Amino acid sequence: xxxxxxxxxxxxxxxxxxxxxxxxxxxxxxxxxxxxxxxxxxxxxxxxxxxxxxxxxxxxxxxxxxxxxxxxxxxxxxxxxxxxxxxxxxxxxxxxxxxxxxxxxxxxxxxxxxxxxxxxxxxxxxxxxxxxxxxxxxxxxxxxxxxxxxxxxxxxxxxxxxxxxxxxxxxxxxxxxxxxxxxxxxxxxxxxxxxxxxxxxxxxxxxxxxxxxxxxxxxxxxxxxxxxxxxxxxxxxxxxxxxxxxxxxxxxxxxxxxxxxxxxxxxxxxxxxxxxxxxxxxxxxxxxxxxxxxxxxxxxxxxxxxxxxxxxxxxxxxxxxxxxxxxxxxxxxxxxxxxxxxxxxxxxxxxxxxxxxxxxxxxxxxxxxxxxxxxxxxxxxxxxxxxxxxxxxxxxxxxxxxxxxxxxxxxxxxxxxxxxxxxxxxxxxxxxxxxxxxxxxxxxxxxxxxxxxxxxxxxxxxxxxxxxxxxxxxxxxxxx
Amino acid sequence: xxxxxxxxxxxxxxxxxxxxxxxxxxxxxxxxxxxxxxxxxxxxxxxxxxxxxxxxxxxxxxxxxxxxxxxxxxxxxxxxxxxxxxxxxxxxxxxxxxxxxxxxxxxxxxxxxxxxxxxxxxxxxxxxxxxxxxxxxxxxxxxxxxxxxxxxxxxxxxxxxxxxxxxxxxxxxxxxxxxxxxxxxxxxxxxxxxxxxxxxxxxxxxxxxxxxxxxxxxxxxxxxxxxxxxxxxxxxxxxxxxxxxxxxxxxxxxxxxxxxxxxxxxxxxxxxxxxxxxxxxxxxxxxxxxxxxxxxxxxxxxxxxxxxxxxxxxxxxxxxxxxxxxxx
Numbered sequence: 001x002x003x004x005x006x007x008x009x010x011x012x013x014x015x016x017x018x019x020x021x022x023x024x025x026x027x028x029x030x031x032x033x034x035x036x037x038x039x040x041x042x043x044x045x046x047x048x049x050x051x052x053x054x055x056x057x058x059x060x061x062x063x064x065x066x067x068x069x070x071x072x073x074x075x076x077x078x079x080x081x082x083x084x085x086x087x088x089x090x091x092x093x094x095x096x097x098x099x100x101x102x103x104x105x106x107x108x109x110x111x112x113x114x115x116x117x118x119x120x121x122x123x124x125x126x127x128x129x130x131x132x133x134x135x136x137x138x139x140x141x142x143x144x145x146x147x148x149x150x151x152x153x154x155x156x157x158x159x160x161x162x163x164x165x166x167x168x169x170x171x172x173x174x175x176x177x178x179x180x181x182x183x184x185x186x187x188x189x190x191x192x193x194x195x196x197x198x199x200x201x202x203x204x205x206x207x208x209x210x211x212x213x214x215x216x217x218x219x220x221x222x223x224x225x226x227x228x229x230x231x232x233x234x235x236x237x238x239x240x241x242x243x244x245x246x247x248x249x250x251x252x253x254x255x256x257x258x259x260x261x262x263x264x265x266x267x268x269x270x271x272x273x274x275x276x277x278x279x280x281x282x283x284x285x286x287x288x289x290x291x292x293x294x295x296x297x298x299x300x301x302x303x304x305x306x307x308x309x310x311x312x313x314x315x316x317x318x319x320x321x322x323x324x325x326x327x328x329x330x331x332x333x334x335x336x337x338x339x340x341x342x343x344x345x346x347x348x349x350x351x352x353x354x355x356x357x358x359x360x361x362x363x364x365x366x367x368x369x370x371x372x373x374x375x376x377x378x379x380x381x382x383x384x385x386x387x388x389x390x391x392x393x394x395x396x397x398x399x400x401x402x403x404x405x406x407x408x409x410x411x412x413x414x415x416x417x418x419x420x421x422x423x424x425x426x427x428x429x430x431x432x433x434x435x436x437x438x439x440x441x442x443x444x445x446x447x448x449x450x451x452x453x454x455x456x457x458x459x460x461x462x463x464x465x466x467x468x469x470x471x472x473x474x475x476x477x478x479x480x
Numbered sequence: 481x482x483x484x485x486x487x488x489x490x491x492x493x494x495x496x497x498x499x500x501x502x503x504x505x506x507x508x509x510x511x512x513x514x515x516x517x518x519x520x521x522x523x524x525x526x527x528x529x530x531x532x533x534x535x536x537x538x539x540x541x542x543x544x545x546x547x548x549x550x551x552x553x554x555x556x557x558x559x560x561x562x563x564x565x566x567x568x569x570x571x572x573x574x575x576x577x578x579x580x581x582x583x584x585x586x587x588x589x590x591x592x593x594x595x596x597x598x599x600x601x602x603x604x605x606x607x608x609x610x611x612x613x614x615x616x617x618x619x620x621x622x623x624x625x626x627x628x629x630x631x632x633x634x635x636x637x638x639x640x641x642x643x644x645x646x647x648x649x650x651x652x653x654x655x656x657x658x659x660x661x662x663x664x665x666x667x668x669x670x671x672x673x674x675x676x677x678x679x680x681x682x683x684x685x686x687x688x689x690x691x692x693x694x695x696x697x698x699x700x701x702x703x704x705x706x707x708x709x710x711x712x713x714x715x716x717x718x719x720x721x722x723x724x725x726x727x728x729x730x731x732x733x734x735x736x737x738x739x740x741x742x743x744x745x746x747x748x749x750x751x752x753x754x755x756x757x758x759x760x761x762x763x764x765x766x767x768x769x770x771x772x773x774x775x776x777x778x779x780x781x782x783x784x785x786x787x788x789x790x791x792x793x794x795x796x797x798x799x800x801x802x803x804x805x806x807x808x
Contacts, residue, residue, distance in 0.1 A: 092758040099542055099763075117761075128748050200625035273653040273742040416543045420760040431743035435522035435653045456541055456762070 004059035037361050041074050044354035049076025052318070052352040055083045055090060055097075056109035060159065060338060064359055071358045077351045080106075087111060087336055088223065091419055094341075098123035103345040106352035111336030112147055112156045113411055113418050116465055118341065119150055122469075125342040130353040139362040139381045140238055141406035143474055150414075150468045156339035157360035159368065161296060161380030163334045163409050164231065165401040166199075166283065167217070168177035168192060168291045168315040172206050172389040181205075192317055194231055194328075196260045199291060199320045203267040206290040215267030217289030220433050221274050225261075226426035227412065228293065231333050233257035234410050237325025239473075240421075245462045247450040250443035256324050258442050262432060273434050285310060293319045293332075296405075297378040299398035304372050316401035318479060329477040332405035335412045337376070366390060380406070381476040407479035414469040417457045424449040535767035542761045550764065557768035567769065569744070570752040571776075577663055577748055578727035584667035585723050586716070589674025594704075596675075597682040614672035621669050622736035627651065629661065652737065655745035662734050662746060666727060673726075676717045681715030682708070689802075710798075714791040721784040725777065749773055 061082065072078030083105070085093055097105060098121035110118075118124045122314065130136075131154060138145030140158065148156040172178055173190055175417045182190035182205055193199035194460075203215025218228050238253030248254075267290075268277070269283070283289055285301050285308040305311045321330035340356035342349050358364055362383025370378045370393040384390045385403045394402065413421040425446045431437035437445065454462055498577070538559055540550035561567050585728075592610055596603065613621075628635045629651040639648040651661040685708060693703045731750040738746040740755065747755075757766030 095542070095758070095761055099547075117543065222743070223739055260541040271650055273655075274658075274738065275653075415759075416635070420762075423755065423759050427740070427744055430741050434653070434741075434743040435746070436655055436743035453760075456539075456544055458541070461544065 002153060003249060003384070031372065034135070036134070036136055037358070037364060039133075040354055040357045040361065041071075043130070043133040043297075044071070044075040044351065044358070047077070047350040047354060050351040051078055051080030051108040052346075052348050052355060053104065054079065054107040054109065054321065054340075055085050055088070055091070055093060055105045055351070056107075057087050057376070058084045058107055059374045059376040060087070062374045063368045063377060064159070067364050067368060068355065068357060071355060075354070077355055086428045087093045087338055087401035089112060092116075094118060094123070095121060097343070101345050103343065103347060105343050106346040106348045107340050107342050107356060109159065109338060109340050111343070112158065112339035113335055113339065113414055115148070115150045115155045116414060116416040116468065117418055120461070123344060124155045125346070125349050125353065126155060127157070127356075128154055130350065130357060134354060134357050136357045139361075139383055141380065141382055141385060141403055142409065143472070144334070144380060144406050146411060146472045147334065147411055147414075148339060149472070151464075156341045158337060158339045158380055159359060159365065159377050160338035161369075161378045161402065161403045161406065162333060162337050163296050163378070163380070163402060164227075164293045164319055165296050165299065165398070165405050166193070166293055166317045166319045167289075167298070167302075168202075168317070169206070169287075169289070169310070169313060170315045171313045172308040173202075173315065178206065186249055187432050192315060193291070193320050196235070196322055198262055200260070200267065203290050207267055212288050213290065213445045214269045214283075216264050216272075217277060217280055217284045217292030217294060218264055218268065218272075218361060219280055219429070220261075220264060220272045221276050224276055224426075225429055225433065226422055227333055227335050229261045229425070229429055230410065230412050231293065231319055231331050232260045232322065232337075234331035234333075234473075235320075235322040235324075235329045236321075237327075237329060239411060241462075241466060241469075243463075243466070245454055245459050245466060247454075249446040249450070250447050253324060254443045255440070256322075258429070258432065258439055261429060264440055265433060266317055273430070287313070288290045295378065296394070296402045297375045298396070299394045299401070300370075300372070300375045300378070300461055303393070303395045303398065306372075314397075316395070316397075316398045318401065318404050321478070326370040327477060330408045330479065331410065331474065332409045334409050337411070351430045369393075378402075404479045408474045408476060409474055411469075414472055415462055415465045417453050417462070420453045421450060423454070488540070513652060525777075532767045532770060535764045535769050538764060543762060546761075548575055553764075557571045557764055558772065560765060563770050563773055566744070566747070566752060570747055573659060573747065574749040577659055577666070577730065578724050580660070581663040581666035581727045581730075582720055582724045584648065584663065585671045585674045586678075586720055588667065588671040589676075589714075589719070590673070590677045590678045593678035593682055597679055609670045609677055613669050616669065618730075618732040619736045621665055622733040625661075625665050625733075626737060653742055654685045655743045658738055658742055658745040659748075662737065663731070665733050665737075666730055669733070670723060670726070674723060677715060677719040678712070681712045681719075684715075685711050711795070714788055714795060717784070717788055717791055721781075721788070725780065735776070 008234050061084075063283050068079055087110065090108065091114050094108050094110055094114065095117070096117055097108070101122070115124065134477065138148070144158075144161070144163075148154050148158065169423045172318075173192070179190045182188070185205070186201065188206075190202070193202050200215075207213055207215035220228075227257065234252060236253040236256045238248070238251060239475050240247060240249055242248050265272075267338075269288075271279075280289075281298055281301065284292065284298055287310045299314070299316055302308045302310050302314050303312070318330055319332045340359065342353050342356065346352060359368070363382035365377070365381060366384060366387050366389055369384055370389045371377070372393065377393065379385070379390050379399065379402055385399055412418065415421065428437060428442045428446045428449075432439050432442045534546070535550075537552060537554060538547075538550035539553045539557065540547050595756070596606060596610070621649045625632065630636075631648050631650050631653075635651075636647055649657060651657060689707050689711070690703055693707050698706070728750070729750055731754065734740075734746050734748055734751055735754070740747040753766055753769050756762050756769060
């Protein structure tokens with residue numbers, strides 16, 4: 001019997017007990033209505049059994065399967081056909097589905113930053129009604145739950161927090177010899193970095209390329225590097241557009257972010273310009289990196305002694321912030337934020353929506369975000385933060401770092417045309433990183449390219465989107 | 481026989497009628513074979529070309545309307561593409577990549593074919609080995625190469641040992657050599673294609689001219705340059721043209737390894753068209769680009785066909801002259 005199994009007798013007895021309890025004065029709290037999970041089951045049962053088809057990358061799906069099996073047992077709703085597509089290729093495929101108004105997929109598992117584009121292309125089903133019927137609540141840390149909203153509606157259910165946290169090699173920072181040398185050289189204590197500048201100084205000081213130990217494990221490739229740039233830019237008080245949807249990248253905050261971004265070159269591996277996660281994650285776990293900001297799931301890998309040489313050797317915490325704007329500001333990032341979105345053209349959209357809500361409950365998703373092998377789904381719910389299983393998987397410090405960073409987490413460009421905006425910026429940053437473009441021209445060139453995108457999509461449309469973008473930005477400068 | 485039964489004066493007329501009728505029959509046979517294929521071709525291709533044409537003269541913003549509501553913009557998109565420096569660079573990169581990799585494939589393919597065209601013991605094993613790279617899926621080639629080509633990876637290590645120097649180029653991260661890296665992989669992947677074509681060509685060369693040259697005391701080198709290569713010219717041209725066209729469309733390895741990076745070093749035509757269409761969702765601009773590239777390829781193919789015909793004519797003339805000289 002699985003841990004979710006409820007026998008019929010038990011269910012009836014429980015129901016009778018709760019009903020009786022309602023009549024006992026002072027015991028009302030014990031006789032509350034059904035839990036969120038039970039309401040989801042009830043609403044799903046009403047929608048009828050079905051095998052729902054979806055597009056999802058297998059590393060994400062595998063740990064979900066036991067939870068889906070339980071849902072199927074209780075509701076008759078399970079997974080039908082699945083197309084295994086990488087989350088990095090999913091946006092293109094999803095857009096092709098949207099343009100052809102295809103009912104092929106009932107759900108897609110994709111970067112939630114695609115929500116504005118997919119809604120604008122008419123593909124997504126709002127989940128508000130299903131959420132209401134299932135009595136579902138996003139138990140997300142901080143303002144993170146709002147990342148699923150656009151234009152006042154909710155369109156997705158997160159399965160993977162994917163927030164960036166700061167990683168720092170504890171053994172190196174706490175080494176007395178290193179501490180002394182650092183104090184002698186800089187007149188300061190060697191400690192967890194609070195700003196980008198401190199982080200760079202620490203990375204430069206502790207790196208030792210002769211031992212294949214590099215200061216940074218941040219990504220700087222064309223596809224992913226831009227994610228790091230946003231953190232620096234936002235923390236310097238920057239925002240990419242003004243209220244009139246004119247690009248505001250080429251500003252002091254923007255130039256500061258480019259400068260910090262490019263300085264990573266002196267502390268990162270010489271081949272970082274083309275490295276993605278398949279290259280960098282093993283280097284982090286195998287001890288070739290001093291410090292980095294990285295997706296939180298890597299903590300789970302680091303703390304798995306079967307897969308890591310650095311178990312117990314890490315400090316986890318808040319990503320560096322910046323004083324550039326005149327006040328200390330921290331901004332982490334969540335991208336790609338994997339979420340389940342529902343196809344408006346699907347004949348089984350209700351069933352798919354309830355399955356998504358089932359998977360998105362904090363309680364149900366604990367086994368999903370703690371899978372030690374398929375580490376793609378990362379913790380995000382308040383329930384995860386207090387779960388002993390999650391703490392065991394990520395380490396208590398890792399969980400604390402995740403929770404802290406969620407409080408100041410921001411999205412990348414949350415607008416219709418997200419991929420277009422992002423790729424133009426990513427390309428130009430990458431060109432600057434490899435010396436094809438002068439640093440001072442990166443933002444000027446990007447603004448020109450963005451102006452073309454804004455013209456094509458329409459300034460008035462994007463101005464409306466801007467409200468949703470601003471609404472999902474964190475409301476506090478520091479997590480405290 | 482029917483021909484000998486005819487009166488002598490009627491014979492030329494009958495032959496001429498028969499020739500005409502035979503030619504008609506051959507034409508009918510050709511048409512019978514070709515028409516269904518042409519029909520199928522038109523049925524499959526015409527809607528695509530028409531739809532593409534529609535998109536290339538209509539500005540469709542995927543987020544704002546359905547494709548049939550797109551605004552007519554005449555040739556604006558073609559002008560946009562032709563004045564887009566990124567497109568220009570993509571053309572340059574693709575031409576450089578296709579030229580380099582085609583030459584590489586051809587040189588190695590020809591070399592292998594030359595070593596292999598005379599039968600020897602165990603030849604079949606070598607055939608299989610030489611053809612294997614072509615049977616490897618390009619994406620697999622890319623991912624395998626990625627593991628081998630790191631700066632401290634096995635390829636650099638082996639070359640360092642062989643040369644006795646510290647050989648550490650950044651095959652995957654240096655923007656100046658990234659395209660060269662993909663070209664090398666293309667050569668490895670597709671040399672067998674040139675090998676097969678050149679092997680067929682070498683095997684089809686008549687033995688007589690070579691034997692005659694040998695009897696006259698010509699060296700192997702001279703026989704190669706003055707007998708075999710001229711006889712192989714149409715085959716060489718075919719191998720080069722087919723490989724060049726294929727290389728212009730190379731996408732899987734470039735995308736799997738670089739996705740256009742580092743910087744924009746590997747942003748070739750297929751990569752840029754893919755990005756424009758499916759990353760920026762500029763379907764209309766992508767369609768206009770595809771049309772321009774298609775026209776470019778048509779020009780290349782037409783030139784190639786002309787060259788092939790010329791080569792074939794000169795080869796026919798050479799054989800004819802040889803036959804006449806033998807008769808004389």
